Amino acid sequence: MAVYTEVPDDEMAAFVARYGIGDLLSVKGIAEGVSNSNFLLHTTQAFFILTLYEERVDAADLPFFIGLMEHLADRGLICPQPVKTPDGQAVGRLAGRPAAIVTFLDGLSVRRPNAAHCGEVGRGLALLHQAGADFPMSRVNSLSVPDWRPLADRAGAAADTVSPGLLQRLHAEIAVHEAHWPDDLPAGVIHADLFPNNVFFLKNRLSGLIDFYFACTDAFAYDLAICLNSWCFEADNSFNLTKGQAMLAGYQSVRPLTAAEIEALPQLCRGSALRFLLTRLVDWLNVPPGALVKPHDPLEYDRKLAFHQRVADARDYGLKP
Amino acid sequence: MAVYTEVPDDEMAAFVARYGIGDLLSVKGIAEGVSNSNFLLHTTQAFFILTLYEERVDAADLPFFIGLMEHLADRGLICPQPVKTPDGQAVGRLAGRPAAIVTFLDGLSVRRPNAAHCGEVGRGLALLHQAGADFPMSRVNSLSVPDWRPLADRAGAAADTVSPGLLQRLHAEIAVHEAHWPDDLPAGVIHADLFPNNVFFLKNRLSGLIDFYFACTDAFAYDLAICLNSWCFEADNSFNLTKGQAMLAGYQSVRPLTAAEIEALPQLCRGSALRFLLTRLVDWLNVPPGALVKPHDPLEYDRKLAFHQRVADARDYGLKP
Known part of the structure; x- marks a missing residue:
């Protein structure tokens, strides 16, 4: 539950621009995920989640995770959808770390499930x-x-x-x-x-x-x-x-x-x-x-x-x- | 820069419902503000910021802060707008603390101003x-x-x-x-x-x-x-x-x-x-x-x-x- 990495403004803007998802309007560090840094982005198009993969995630595994989310969504499961750059890349680098942008998903997690x-x-x-x-x-x-x-x-x-x-x-x-x-x-x-x-x-x-x-x-x-x-x-x-x-x-x-x-x-x-x-x-x-x-x-x-x-x-x- | 207070799901939903701003779709704790707990809310109507006022803020001062934000916005300054319940209340209580909801404001803060x-x-x-x-x-x-x-x-x-x-x-x-x-x-x-x-x-x-x-x-x-x-x-x-x-x-x-x-x-x-x-x-x-x-x-x-x-x-x- 933390934002680990601070990202310089200009790096953030340049990273987001590569995805062609509109102009950046807002960035909020969010308390979600224990291993990675997560930011909620608002652009002129929509809301997104930007994840910076910290040490715990092996960059070599990212194609598996990204491919899996795409595969599952194609079969109707509701999960975040990786956003790709016009040349088909989902994973880039930001602040020295692998990073990806996925669609924002509505929903509330329950603390005391029944x-x-x-x-x-x-x-x-x-x-x-x-x-x-x-x-x-x-x-x-x-x-x-x-x-x-x-x-x-x-x-x-x-x-x-x-x-x-x-x-x-x-x-x-x-x-x-x-x-x-x-x-x-x-x-x-x-x-x-x-x-x-x-x-x-x-x-x-x-x-x-x-x-x-x-x-x-x-x-x-x-x-x-x-x-x-x-x-x-x-x-x-x-x-x-x-x-x-x-x-x-x-x-x-x-x-x-x-x-x-x-x-x-x-x-x-x-x-x-x-x-x-x-x-x-x-x-x-x-x-x-x-x-x-x-x-x-x-x-x-x-x-x-x-x-x-x-x-x-x-x-x-x-x-x- | 922290979320201090965890709010039980049912209390959160009941609190938001009082404001008549639509059904709650998403709640994210955000890393904003050093003294209070802040949550980004998404409802069927719009995005909002929910603030829980922690110890540093004297509840007796809240009418000043809330009234000031309304006054400034009336005069064209862009700042968050307090949301009121149908009976005109901006400040309520949530998780044992004073709490208020304001409109979500786009914009990016700069870490290295020129x-x-x-x-x-x-x-x-x-x-x-x-x-x-x-x-x-x-x-x-x-x-x-x-x-x-x-x-x-x-x-x-x-x-x-x-x-x-x-x-x-x-x-x-x-x-x-x-x-x-x-x-x-x-x-x-x-x-x-x-x-x-x-x-x-x-x-x-x-x-x-x-x-x-x-x-x-x-x-x-x-x-x-x-x-x-x-x-x-x-x-x-x-x-x-x-x-x-x-x-x-x-x-x-x-x-x-x-x-x-x-x-x-x-x-x-x-x-x-x-x-x-x-x-x-x-x-x-x-x-x-x-x-x-x-x-x-x-x-x-x-x-x-x-x-x-x-x-x-x-x-x-x-x-x-």
């Missing part, structure tokens, strides 16, 4: 998986099982300053997944970060999806596990079964889960909780001086992980038999 | 002083001479951790102004904070003024001194005489300065540099834990103050004889 929102998100996620099925590019998930041990190593002994015994718990949990991660589930393009701040609603209907900068090729059910983690827990970290039921029913109304996916769901939920616990922990322990962003509490995902460790099967998430 | 920008601002400031001349309300400047000693006391000995000997220099400078501050200069409504981030340009012409939340009743020439400080110095804190000339000529093209104002200008520049040095120093020494805002460097104004202390008369700012 079961109806969870149902909408489940359905929207399945539509995303369907729409992305024939996307020709692929991108390895760079935050999956092989990446978890290095993340735990980066946290190291400092993990225990956050919660006593945390480092040992992390190692034990990582070992479980390294030994038993399911690698033959139905897979394709997943969003991989579909938290409430990345989903827009209008009149309680899902109206759009944003922030595709973690999208990658991985198991569809892993994406669903990420959503169960980020949408269906209450503020006290208790799991809301009604919300889980709504999300799973919404998903299956478009794309029914296979038996293998259903069986794997508890482990996928554990794994995705572990992934966010690890990245949040590393961020928590490495807040740069003068940072403008408050890091997320890693222990939220430690508590969610503990819930998943006690789950017997997918019915505990609200899956109807 | 002499032409300075000329525009001088002229715009004089037009503001003219347009505000018959505004019936008044507000004491709460950051003027009588307030400087208490600010220095708040900084106290910690001032010397920022710059050796600073506290003693502050006391000596305050004593000069307490003894000799001119109190009979032409006065009226002043903006009192017309820094580059509060002035919009389109195609290098001044297109609007924003952020009237330091406006008060004080000497017009003091407002000009604030602008000389905030627009006419280079990044290395050297004074750019060409910019000063442009600003003073721009101002006088609308409202010629009196002999008393010209004579007082060096002291007013010293005083206004001292005012920003003091408030920045107190902010610098009191950054709250978890603050999302980087405080401004107080020593920038210590160096500007040193320049003004060496000035002989208004010609040193570029005033033509």
Whole structure:
């Protein structure tokens, strides 16, 4: 939630001029996205979002992200549309960083989703998986099982300053997944970060999806596990079964889960909780001086992980038999 | 430059609904203003700015600020226009704070103003002083001479951790102004904070003024001194005489300065540099834990103050004889 980079006025104007989207009338830094700098632009034509990709985004991945947004929109999914220069370039450079302009999307993200929102998100996620099925590019998930041990190593002994015994718990949990991660589930393009701040609603209907900068090729059910983690827990970290039921029913109304996916769901939920616990922990322990962003509490995902460790099967998430 | 307050979705929607400005389509926290939380709203009617007034703004002053923006706009000055509910209320409460909605204003603020920008601002400031001349309300400047000693006391000995000997220099400078501050200069409504981030340009012409939340009743020439400080110095804190000339000529093209104002200008520049040095120093020494805002460097104004202390008369700012 921050604007990281200040852009000199003349550079901004010259960058926008290349896209042929009218004269620049207004630029506002906006509090959206945790990894990038975002600006709302108003031109004589329309409103747009300008994103400067900060360190976390690998410039080599941008053609995947930009191509994916175009592909999904072509198939009717509502997401930001990359704007291209007359010679067909979507990505340029601004203030020393890769940068792109996308269309402005109306919609409101909900801070406290209810079961109806969870149902909408489940359905929207399945539509995303369907729409992305024939996307020709692929991108390895760079935050999956092989990446978890290095993340735990980066946290190291400092993990225990956050919660006593945390480092040992992390190692034990990582070992479980390294030994038993399911690698033959139905897979394709997943969003991989579909938290409430990345989903827009209008009149309680899902109206759009944003922030595709973690999208990658991985198991569809892993994406669903990420959503169960980020949408269906209450503020006290208790799991809301009604919300889980709504999300799973919404998903299956478009794309029914296979038996293998259903069986794997508890482990996928554990794994995705572990992934966010690890990245949040590393961020928590490495807040740069003068940072403008408050890091997320890693222990939220430690508590969610503990819930998943006690789950017997997918019915505990609200899956109807 | 921050969004301080998170507003629950339902409270936001209910607040906006009271104003009858259409259905809410989008809310973005924006990085604008240092004292308040600002959100860009899109409704089915138009774009607006919603401001939540944080601690620094006294709710009792809001009728002055809101009334002033309406008064100035009625006289042709381009500034945000407060939106009123059908029963005539501009200020409401949201998330426990006073809040108001104003019209969205196009325009770009310049980070590195040139002499032409300075000329525009001088002229715009004089037009503001003219347009505000018959505004019936008044507000004491709460950051003027009588307030400087208490600010220095708040900084106290910690001032010397920022710059050796600073506290003693502050006391000596305050004593000069307490003894000799001119109190009979032409006065009226002043903006009192017309820094580059509060002035919009389109195609290098001044297109609007924003952020009237330091406006008060004080000497017009003091407002000009604030602008000389905030627009006419280079990044290395050297004074750019060409910019000063442009600003003073721009101002006088609308409202010629009196002999008393010209004579007082060096002291007013010293005083206004001292005012920003003091408030920045107190902010610098009191950054709250978890603050999302980087405080401004107080020593920038210590160096500007040193320049003004060496000035002989208004010609040193570029005033033509």
